[in-house]
Amino acid sequence: MPKVVSIHSYRGGTGKSNFTANLATTLAMQGHRVGVVDTDVPSPGIHNIFSLEPEQAPVTLNSYLWGEAAIEEAAYDVGGAAGIAAAGRLFLVPSSVKADDIARVLKDGYDVKLLNDGFRKLVKALELDYLFIDTHPGLSKETFLSIAISHVLILILRPDKQDYQGTAVTIDIARQLNVRKMLLAINKAYSSLNFDVLKQKVEETYGAPVAGIFPLSEEVVQLASEGVFCTKFPDHPVSQEFSKVAAHITAEG
Amino acid sequence: MSKGDFSALASSIQAVASPFRQYLNDLHERYQGALDGAVADYIPELALADPNWFGICVVTKGGQVFEVGDCDKLFTIQSISKAFVYGLALEDHGRDYVNSKVSVEPTGEAFNAIVLDEATNRPYNPMVNAGAIATADLIKGDSATERLKRMLAMFKRYTGRDLDVNVPVFLSEKATGYRNRAIAYLMLNFGMVTDRVDETLDLYFQQCSIMVNAKDLAMMAATLANGGINPVTGERALDEHYVQDVISVMLTCGMYDYSGEWVYRVGLPAKSGVGGGITALAPGKLGIGTFSPPLDAKGNSYRGIKVCEDLSRDFGLHLFNVAKASHDLDDWLTGSGADSW
Ligand SMILES: Nc1ncnc2c1ncn2[C@@H]1O[C@H](COP(=O)(O)OP(=O)(O)O)[C@@H](O)[C@H]1O
Ligand SMILES: [Mg+2]
Numbered sequence: 001m002p003k004v005v006s007i008h009s010y011r012g013g014t015g016k017s018n019f020t021a022n023l024a025t026t027l028a029m030q031g032h033r034v035g036v037v038d039t040d041v042p043s044p045g046i047h048n049i050f051s052l053e054p055e056q057a058p059v060t061l062n063s064y065l066w067g068e069a070a071i072e073e074a075a076y077d078v079g080g081a082a083g084i085a086a087a088g089r090l091f092l093v094p095s096s097v098k099a100d101d102i103a104r105v106l107k108d109g110y111d112v113k114l115l116n117d118g119f120r121k122l123v124k125a126l127e128l129d130y131l132f133i134d135t136h137p138g139l140s141k142e143t144f145l146s147i148a149i150s151h152v153l154i155l156i157l158r159p160d161k162q163d164y165q166g167t168a169v170t171i172d173i174a175r176q177l178n179v180r181k182m183l184l185a186i187n188k189a190y191s192s193l194n195f196d197v198l199k200q201k202v203e204e205t206y207g208a209p210v211a212g213i214f215p216l217s218e219e220v221v222q223l224a225s226e227g228v229f230c231t232k233f234p235d236h237p238v239s240q241e242f243s244k245v246a247a248h249i250t251a252e253g
Numbered sequence: 254m255s256k257g258d259f260s261a262l263a264s265s266i267q268a269v270a271s272p273f274r275q276y277l278n279d280l281h282e283r284y285q286g287a288l289d290g291a292v293a294d295y296i297p298e299l300a301l302a303d304p305n306w307f308g309i310c311v312v313t314k315g316g317q318v319f320e321v322g323d324c325d326k327l328f329t330i331q332s333i334s335k336a337f338v339y340g341l342a343l344e345d346h347g348r349d350y351v352n353s354k355v356s357v358e359p360t361g362e363a364f365n366a367i368v369l370d371e372a373t374n375r376p377y378n379p380m381v382n383a384g385a386i387a388t389a390d391l392i393k394g395d396s397a398t399e400r401l402k403r404m405l406a407m408f409k410r411y412t413g414r415d416l417d418v419n420v421p422v423f424l425s426e427k428a429t430g431y432r433n434r435a436i437a438y439l440m441l442n443f444g445m446v447t448d449r450v451d452e453t454l455d456l457y458f459q460q461c462s463i464m465v466n467a468k469d470l471a472m473m474a475a476t477l478a479n480g481g482i483n484p485v486t487g488e489r490a491l492d493e494h495y496v497q498d499v500i501s502v503m504l505t506c507g508m509y510d511y512s513g514e515w516v517y518r519v520g521l522p523a524k525s526g527v528g529g530g531i532t533a534l535a536p537g538k539l540g541i542g543t544f545s546p547p548l549d550a551k552g553n554s555y556r557g558i559k560v561c562e563d564l565s566r567d568f569g570l571h572l573f574n575v576a577k578a579s580h581d582l583d584d585w586l587t588g589s590g591a592d593s594w
Contacts, residue, residue, distance in 0.1 A: 001592055001594055002594045003594075004594065112266065112269055113269050117278070120275065120278075123594065141262070141266065144262065144263065144266040145266055145269060145270060148270035148588070149270045151592075151594075173259075173263075176259075176263055177263055177266065177267065178267075178587065178588055
């Protein structure tokens with residue numbers, strides 16, 4: 001059975017896209033067939049991490065939502081760019097970065113039913129084992145949908161009051177939507193913090209497991225979203241933490 | 254966002270994400286390409302139907318609505334009307350009187366056969382044309398208009414929206430309905446119908462020419478499944494005492510001379526019409542409405558039968574099913590536990 005993994009956070013800049021790209025790449029490296037959809041239509045970004053230039057990707061998620069293309073036509077093999085030797089394992093469906101396209105979606109909205117159907121078509125057409133959904137921060141219809149359909153919801157938070165509060169709201173909603181499995185990931189943690197204590201505190205507060213804690217890393221900042229961190233620095237502690245989170249996802253039947 | 258707004262949004266998202274919706278999508282995809290059967294062509298209006306039209310709608314007892322494909326496309330209700338008008342006749346006169354005019358015995362004869370029970374002169378059941386005309390005769394009202402209005406009001410209680418008679422279809426049915434006229438006069442000869450025969454025939458042709466869509470059919474079935482109360486509007490459409498009468502004749506006689514095999518294979522009370530519609534229900538659970546114009550040799554919608562067969566098998570909806578079904582209906586509706594990926 002294919003699995004859908006949504007990555008979400010209440011606030012922006014928490015590291016969702018970076019996290020999604022690294023986790024997807026980690027699983028693809030293990031031999032799984034993985035797809036990533038950038039549903040952050042108002043502020044797309046993950047294509048940068050996969051070095052997919054807008055000129056190389058004329059067909060996007062927007063094209064699908066407007067009925068101009070099949071969703072699989074908007075899927076690009078980004079395995080090579082992500083540093084995976086084997087082709088045909090890692091695909092990205094990007095969102096359009098054209099101002100007009102973004103404006104059109106913001107103005108007219110789109111049918112979430114169509115988005116849901118698109119996810120399913122993509123999984124079938126590319127025979128995916130895992131579908132990752134990178135999301136726009138905050139709460140919206142699209143967020144609700146990705147929460148409702150995912151097998152695993154990963155909520156990313158930073159050790160910050162605003163993130164804590166927003167995460168509580170999101171968790172409440174996710175539970176009301178009968179989320180199947182929810183994992184927390186803490187990102188950008190200062191190295192001076194005691195990670196074990198932090199993990200325990202967060203788990204107690206939210207009643208959900210923390211799958212990984214990622215330090216605020218100068219190397220990640222330096223890479224500046226130009227490439228997938230875990231294949232560039234496979235032995236780095238950050239990359240090893242991604243492997244740990246990946247194990248959480250593949251473990252369940 | 255108030256609590257009410259949130260739950261409305263959450264439930265609409267859950268309906269979109271529901272594994273059951275996905276199941277129906279897959280079902281629609283599976284049979285969209287099945288082009289067996291032929292569109293009815295005994296009147297020109299029906300022959301115009303596009304064989305590709307295909308809609309599946311399910312309405313649950315709780316009022317959740319699932320639609321796939323052409324669920325808003327209007328078509329004529331045709332024989333499906335018979336089951337519901339029978340319910341109105343029961344309300345108008347009670348069971349004993351209605352039984353004295355129309356039997357409830359399945360017949361292996363074609364729906365338009367000119368046969369009456371030899372001992373009692375009653376038509377065999379309300380689902381064959383003879384029985385349906387005798388049933389239409391029972392509908393109370395001082396004038397043709399009032400009787401039609403009462404019928405339309407009854408259908409509105411089931412569907413939750415105003416329905417119209419398609420006048421060209423009505424006129425075509427009337428112009429070519431020699432056989433039905435013959436049946437009606439034969440029954441008049443035996444004193445089984447009142448002498449307002451032409452008015453009743455008009456009423457019958459009009460009831461068959463009411464325009465509905467697959468969603469209406471699902472809502473009507475769900476209303477019966479819900480004990481006679483429309484699960485969305487909350488309005489009562491049929492006295493609860495007569496619900497079992499109506500669905501009994503649907504079960505035994507609803508699918509023309511395929512009814513026996515239908516009970517065996519599908520086991521759901523249902524009624525089909527030559528317009529391509531089928532209404533079927535799982536009592537206490539849900540109503541199904543399908544629309545696909547190509548008909549099989551017995552006059553039932555080919556794709557509609559396939560859809561009902563699959564739904565009944567996969568969710569164990571057959572009335573006499575005691576085995577565990579491969580899909581648990583509640584799990585699939587709520588998304589808990591079921592995995593449609
Ligand atoms: N652990 C980390 N340490 C340092 N910088 C990080 C870390 N994780 C993410 N970043 C940086 O934070 C910024 C926002 O990340 P991004 O993945 O785009 O967030 P989001 O998708 O949630 O908006 C990027 O510049 C990214 O390189
Ligand atoms: Mg992002």
